[in-house]
Amino acid sequence: xxxxxxxxxxxxxxxxxxxxxxxxxxxxxxxxxxxxxxxxxxxxxxxxxxxxxxxxxxxxxxxxxxxxxxxxxxxxxxxxxxxxxxxxxxxxxxxxxxxxxxxxxxxxxxxxxxxxxxxxxxxxxxxxxxxxxxxxxxxxxxxxxxxxxxxxxxxxxxxxxxxxxxxxxxxxxxxxxxxxxxxxxxxxxxxxxxxxxxxxxxxxxxxxxxxxxxxxxxxxxxxxxxxxxxxxxxxxxxxxxxxxxxxxxxxxxxxxxxxxxxxxxxxxxxxxxxxxxx
Numbered sequence: 369x370x371x372x373x374x375x376x377x378x379x380x381x382x383x384x385x386x387x388x389x390x391x392x393x394x395x396x397x398x399x400x401x402x403x404x405x406x407x408x409x410x411x412x413x414x415x416x417x418x419x420x421x422x423x424x425x426x427x428x429x430x431x432x433x434x435x436x437x438x439x440x441x442x443x444x445x446x447x448x449x450x451x452x453x454x455x456x457x458x459x460x461x462x463x464x465x466x467x468x469x470x471x472x473x474x475x476x477x478x479x480x481x482x483x484x485x486x487x488x489x490x491x492x493x494x495x496x497x498x499x500x501x502x503x504x505x506x507x508x509x510x511x512x513x514x515x516x517x518x519x520x521x522x523x524x525x526x527x528x529x530x531x532x533x534x535x536x537x538x539x540x541x542x543x544x545x546x547x548x549x550x551x552x553x554x555x556x557x558x559x560x561x562x563x564x565x566x567x568x569x570x571x572x573x574x575x576x577x578x579x580x581x582x583x584x585x586x587x588x589x590x591x592x593x594x595x596x597x598x599x600x601x602x603x604x605x606x607x608x609x610x611x612x613x614x615x616x617x618x619x620x621x622x623x624x625x626x627x628x629x630x631x632x633x634x635x636x637x638x639x640x641x642x643x644x645x646x
Contacts, residue, residue, distance in 0.1 A: 396561065399601040412425065412426070415486065416487075418483050421450065435615045442514045445512065540619045559599075584599075603618060
């Protein structure tokens, strides 16, 4: 005997289990991998200090958690220039650096901190710099220096003008009930399914529901164009984590930037982060 599935309130609309499985497979959500929630940078860093004037430099790694807080800002020091430094070969040269050693065996401990007044990292096509009124919190040990800026600005070199803007949303939950077919293949969608197949007969309602479950979002108009908020592909798991008390990125919001003045000049787009480490 063939098993059938009925929708409440639509007892006349019947499909077999195999047909239902085929419909669900057609509209199965597939993830697009363009959105990076945990941002990371690698480049050449330089930090300038003012209490005992000098600069240090070296390969630098920066990483952020998906909630925007700073995970790591660390430099492996391979260069130092200081007013009290008589030369790289001098083993006892003093450079007071946050009560620690920038380079093994090369510098003595100091009894006070040295204020970091400038911090920059240059990478492939971008520049990251601390942009705050106070000095940057810094500490060091062995051959590494770790920084904790609470505000940075990233400048990205590009000949292209920004067309779209997207941002992850933290702890945002919704039932996401609206479907806009016009946005089905939008380049900033983080999820995709097969296009809606218009069918007649008993199967139509199942196609509609399966397509809605995979493509529902919150749509809005902005300067004559659609913007939208959509759940991330693993939204169900992320929502459960939010309800358990975590701070989690659950959705992303998009809007067009073509008709507005945006923070871009001379091929350089500025992206600001105002969240420091926890």
